[in-house]
Amino acid sequence: MENHYKACLVGCGRMGGTIDDEMRGHPYYVLPHTHAGACRAVDRIDLVAASDVVEEKMRALCERYQVPRGYTDYREMIDKEKPNILCIATRPVNHAEIVVFAAEHGVKAMYCEKPLCCSMAEADTMLDACQKYGVKFNYGTNRRFVPLFWRMRELIDNGNLGTLQSVTSHSSSVAQWGLTHAADMLLYLAQDAEIDFVQGHITCDEADFDDNRLDTDPPINMGYVQFKNGVRGYVLTGSGYEFEVSGSEGRLRTINDTGALSFRKFMGEHKLLTEMPAVVYVHESGTINAMRDIVKALNTDGNTLGNLTLACRSQEMIIGFVESHRQNGARVKMPLENRELYVGTW
Numbered sequence: 001m002e003n004h005y006k007a008c009l010v011g012c013g014r015m016g017g018t019i020d021d022e023m024r025g026h027p028y029y030v031l032p033h034t035h036a037g038a039c040r041a042v043d044r045i046d047l048v049a050a051s052d053v054v055e056e057k058m059r060a061l062c063e064r065y066q067v068p069r070g071y072t073d074y075r076e077m078i079d080k081e082k083p084n085i086l087c088i089a090t091r092p093v094n095h096a097e098i099v100v101f102a103a104e105h106g107v108k109a110m111y112c113e114k115p116l117c118c119s120m121a122e123a124d125t126m127l128d129a130c131q132k133y134g135v136k137f138n139y140g141t142n143r144r145f146v147p148l149f150w151r152m153r154e155l156i157d158n159g160n161l162g163t164l165q166s167v168t169s170h171s172s173s174v175a176q177w178g179l180t181h182a183a184d185m186l187l188y189l190a191q192d193a194e195i196d197f198v199q200g201h202i203t204c205d206e207a208d209f210d211d212n213r214l215d216t217d218p219p220i221n222m223g224y225v226q227f228k229n230g231v232r233g234y235v236l237t238g239s240g241y242e243f244e245v246s247g248s249e250g251r252l253r254t255i256n257d258t259g260a261l262s263f264r265k266f267m268g269e270h271k272l273l274t275e276m277p278a279v280v281y282v283h284e285s286g287t288i289n290a291m292r293d294i295v296k297a298l299n300t301d302g303n304t305l306g307n308l309t310l311a312c313r314s315q316e317m318i319i320g321f322v323e324s325h326r327q328n329g330a331r332v333k334m335p336l337e338n339r340e341l342y343v344g345t346w
């Protein structure tokens with residue numbers, strides 16, 4: 001008999017329940033993108049309650065998604081409902097507090113929206129709590145759960161590109177609110193390798209660093225990542241999201257983010273890059289797949305594809321770029337020494 005799991009949602013705003021209204025009609029993004037919509041779409045998850053400090057938002061979401069009960073205090077909700085799964089769609093300033101409380105009060109799986117948190121000290125408390133209580137975790141960088149990127153990783157892992165050399169993100173984004181997607185994809189396409197060091201350049205008021213707290217979400221103008229497996233990662237300024245992977249025998253590049261995938265190999269006497277047959281994949285909702293992955297992990301007591309160790313690693317990459325800028329572009333070794341550096345406006 002298949003297990004069914006009770007889920008609760010903290011945060012009834014844009015990512016919790018309304019972003020689908022903005023994305024409807026997009027040619028490539030598959031809905032639902034919301035936490036509530038994904039819970040409703042997975043037949044082995046029952047969304048039993050939602051909470052938000054703004055009561056009107058909570059009531060609107062409960063009505064829209066037929067959620068039976070609503071709360072204005074997530075602690076009361078967790079204590080009363082005792083969910084198996086907690087979806088966290090609040091701003092990052094309170095993610096650590098919510099994750100730690102939920103872990104200590106019996107929640108066994110969480111799907112947490114990005115950004116993960118505002119400092120590596122916060123990330124450490126989240127990881128410690130989830131490891132102590134055996135919590136399954138997926139992170140809201142949901143390209144990791146989109147089949148196009150699964151096919152990219154499969155081609156890489158199967159050696160179709162030869163020796164993996166570099167991964168590049170073409171994106172123009174602020175550190176926390178947007179680069180979280182790019183950082184996680186660099187990590188994923190580099191085979192989730194550990195990081196040796198990073199370097200970065202951002203735009204900010206240098207005086208903001210005086211209290212080891214950057215009260216803004218700064219644009220990342222350039223980022224470099226040296227992975228321990230020898231792969232080099234690059235963040236380049238450019239409109240939209242596209243990702244490129246280079247190897248000794250070929251290249252992969254996404255087109256229009258998740259719109260298409262170009263696969264080229266060095267062929268012939270002159271080793272010219274030649275387009276290979278189209279890579280076949282299906283368009284699916286990354287958010288639904290993330291929730292399905294949590295269900296699978298609970299059923300099998302296995303790990304998740306976007307587990308908290310990896311989420312912390314990509315978050316550390318981002319804060320490392322900021323720390324590198326603070327140190328005038330110096331190499332910043334991982335693990336990050338300055339774990340109290342706070343980045344964000346929340």
